[in-house]
Amino acid sequence: MQLSDQDLGKIKDLARQWGKIISEEAFGPEGPGLDVSFTNMEDVWVAAGEGLIEGVAREALGKQAENLQTEQACPQCGASCKLNSQQRTMQAQGAKVSWSEAKCYCQKCRRSFFPSACCLGD
Numbered sequence: 001m002q003l004s005d006q007d008l009g010k011i012k013d014l015a016r017q018w019g020k021i022i023s024e025e026a027f028g029p030e031g032p033g034l035d036v037s038f039t040n041m042e043d044v045w046v047a048a049g050e051g052l053i054e055g056v057a058r059e060a061l062g063k064q065a066e067n068l069q070t071e072q073a074c075p076q077c078g079a080s081c082k083l084n085s086q087q088r089t090m091q092a093q094g095a096k097v098s099w100s101e102a103k104c105y106c107q108k109c110r111r112s113f114f115p116s117a118c119c120l121g122d
């Protein structure tokens with residue numbers, strides 16, 4: 001599945017709406033006072049952006065992992081392997097993302113494999 005520019009535009013609009021809520025939360029309904037510098041405001045903008053990326057990414061990756069079967073075939077020998085999970089952190093564009101990633105270990109081949117990388121199509 002590939003999102004169109006139009007779909008992505010709608011998502012940006014939604015995030016902008018959240019921006020209003022976050023700005024109010026950070027600076028109050030009247031907005032930042034005249035004593036608040038551009039740099040101080042920027043800290044809030046960046047934190048909000050990172051938090052939003054982390055929240056959306058964690059939710060999406062977590063749901064994707066939930067859709068996997070509890071057993072996966074080893075890509076090397078085809079043996080059925082139990083699905084486990086491990087905590088993983090990656091640097092995404094604009095934020096660091098941590099989530100619980102699905103992982104299998106094949107006893108026969110003595111190797112780990114990641115179903116999300118090998119078995120999930122588009």
Ligand SMILES: [Zn+2]
Pocket residue numbers: 074075076077078079106107108109110
């Ligand atoms: Zn194997």
